[in-house]
Amino acid sequence: MRILIINGPNLNLIGQREPQIYGIQTFEAYLEELKSNSSHEIDYFQSNIEGEIIDELQKSNHDGIIINAGGYTHTSVAIRDCIKGIGKIVIEVHISNITERESFRHTSMLSPVVNGCIFGFGLKGYELALNYFN
Secondary structure, three states: OEEEEEEOOOHHHOOOOOHHHHOOOOHHHHHHHHHHOOOOEEEEEEOOOHHHHHHHHHHOOOOEEEEEOHHHHHOOHHHHHHHHHHOOEEEEEEOOOHHHOOHHHOOOOOHHHOOEEEEOOOOHHHHHHHHHOO
8 A cells, every 4th residue: 555644833843853753863863664564655745835735745646644733723724624524544643642632622623524533642543544554
C-alpha cells in the first residue's frame, strides 16, 4: 500500500520545538526509521500553509493518508471539508494528548470526518496509524 503522511504547521520543528511535548528526535530521522520498519511505501509532505495541505490531499493517489494538521486541526473547516470530500481513508494523529493541553486544542475539526484518531503517544502515533493499514 502507498501511504501519505501529511504534517501541518510548525511540525517541521519537531526535535527543537518544545521538547517536553514533542521530544528531541527530528521527524525526518523518525520517518527513516518508520520507512525501514514498514512494508508500505510511505510518502511525506509538510507545509505551514493551509492551501498547500488541501492541494496535497486533493491530488493524492495514495491508498491511505495519515494527517497531523497541527494548529489547523482546531481551526480549518477547509481541511475538514477536503477530507470529507476526497473519499480516502484518513487517520488523524497528534503527538501530544490534545485533551490535556489548552482548552482551545480540545476540539478537532477533523475528527468527525476521519476514519480514526490517535493522540498522546508521541511519534509512535504515526506507527500506530500505519498499522491500521496492515
